[in-house]
Amino acid sequence: MRFNYLARTTRGESQNGVIEANSRQSAIDALQAKGLLIMGLEAEVSAPMFARKITIFQRVSQKELVAFSRQLAILFTAQVPLLESMRALAQQTENSYFAEIIFQVATEVEGGTAFSGALSDHPKVFSSFFINMIKSGEASGGLVNSLQYLADYLERQYYLMTKVRGAMIYPAFITSAFAAVAVVMMIVVIPKLKDFMAQAGQSMPFTTQIIIGASDFLVAWWWLLVVILSGGGFYLYYIVKHSPAMHARWDAVKLRIPVFGKRVLQKLYLTRFAENLSTLIEGGLTVLQSLNVSAEVIGNAVYRDVILRVAEEVRVGEALSTALSHHKEIPPLVIQMAATGERTGSLDFILSKMAQFYGKEIDATVDNISQLIEPVLILVIGGAVALLVTSILMPIYNIANSM
Numbered sequence: 001m002r003f004n005y006l007a008r009t010t011r012g013e014s015q016n017g018v019i020e021a022n023s024r025q026s027a028i029d030a031l032q033a034k035g036l037l038i039m040g041l042e043a044e045v046s047a048p049m050f051a052r053k054i055t056i057f058q059r060v061s062q063k064e065l066v067a068f069s070r071q072l073a074i075l076f077t078a079q080v081p082l083l084e085s086m087r088a089l090a091q092q093t094e095n096s097y098f099a100e101i102i103f104q105v106a107t108e109v110e111g112g113t114a115f116s117g118a119l120s121d122h123p124k125v126f127s128s129f130f131i132n133m134i135k136s137g138e139a140s141g142g143l144v145n146s147l148q149y150l151a152d153y154l155e156r157q158y159y160l161m162t163k164v165r166g167a168m169i170y171p172a173f174i175t176s177a178f179a180a181v182a183v184v185m186m187i188v189v190i191p192k193l194k195d196f197m198a199q200a201g202q203s204m205p206f207t208t209q210i211i212i213g214a215s216d217f218l219v220a221w222w223w224l225l226v227v228i229l230s231g232g233g234f235y236l237y238y239i240v241k242h243s244p245a246m247h248a249r250w251d252a253v254k255l256r257i258p259v260f261g262k263r264v265l266q267k268l269y270l271t272r273f274a275e276n277l278s279t280l281i282e283g284g285l286t287v288l289q290s291l292n293v294s295a296e297v298i299g300n301a302v303y304r305d306v307i308l309r310v311a312e313e314v315r316v317g318e319a320l321s322t323a324l325s326h327h328k329e330i331p332p333l334v335i336q337m338a339a340t341g342e343r344t345g346s347l348d349f350i351l352s353k354m355a356q357f358y359g360k361e362i363d364a365t366v367d368n369i370s371q372l373i374e375p376v377l378i379l380v381i382g383g384a385v386a387l388l389v390t391s392i393l394m395p396i397y398n399i400a401n402s403m
């Protein structure tokens with residue numbers, strides 16, 4: 001049998017894990033023989049395969065993490081004890097996977113583990129930025145402020161990402177709908193047109209010949225096309241996700257996408273960098289610590305490497321603004337603002353204002369792109385539809401005139 005246990009060491013440190021034993025008493029004896037003080041012991045229940053949870057698809061969304069952070073900040077500000085707040089949030093969380101994690105964190109805190117230490121056991125849910133902000137609040141005695149900073153920061157980041165994703169929904173939907181209609185026409189309509197043209201003995205325009213050739217290929221080899229596209233897509237996703245070198249190349253390619261790469265993504269990463277750095281410095285971390293944490297949560301390998309190099313230069317005595325000026329990926333505005341913050345002793349405030357400025361620029365750019373996408377899509381898809389319809393109707397019109 002397997003037992004989950006929660007115990008304390010002779011030094012008072014919390015420890016949890018799983019132990020195998022023939023019985024509950026055997027498990028207790030084995031743990032006590034290790035010098036552990038048992039605080040909780042439960043037997044694992046073995047469920048049948050069909051009843052087990054599929055954990056590969058379980059995740060905590062950014063929206064759920066934002067709601068958790070805001071509610072925890074409100075409860076803590078209202079002087080509700082941390083354990084009581086955590087358990088209340090776990091009970092009202094609809095995501096059972098997230099609720100289980102919150103309960104585990106609460107159990108570890110009750111056993112004597114620091115809040116930040118308990119959160120660090122779940123790196124897939126709580127980022128290093130989140131954990132370091134909590135750790136800073138614990139060290140300074142300002143956990144309430146840290147929670148409020150976190151809630152505000154996560155809300156702003158969620159709003160920005162929602163804005164960017166929302167701009168892509170309309171073109172993605174229109175393009176997908178047109179592709180679906182085109183595939184149906186190529187599989188159903190074009191083969192009938194081909195048979196009709198063959199019976200009439202009419203010569204076909206060049207564009208019609210191309211479309212009929214594409215239709216023949218699609219009808220005969222659709223399964224091969226599906227295999228190539230799905231297999232190629234999965235392979236690219238896998239190597240980008242699991243190969244650091246390919247992931248870095250993909251991140252570099254994203255920054256070179258015309259219009260969107262430089263005007264949206266670069267500013268998005270700079271906003272995230274400035275806001276992370278500002279929040280961490282305001283929370284009590286040193287500039288060097290804040291840089292190292294910001295590098296890991298910025299979300300782009302190119303900027304992560306840049307920030308890590310900047311952190312190394314700061315570590316050996318360079319000023320932040322000087323270290324930033326050594327890297328072409330950092331715009332002059334960021335360097336100037338950092339220099340101003342260093343001279344005035346208000347680096348966190350200046351970085352926060354810079355993040356707000358870039359955030360507004362991203363909003364304006366996304367709005368402009370959204371307005372521009374619609375007419376461009378109308379022109380492109382209208383031209384494609386016109387070509388497809390003309391290629392179908394022209395042969396029919398020629399046959400009708402020849403009769």
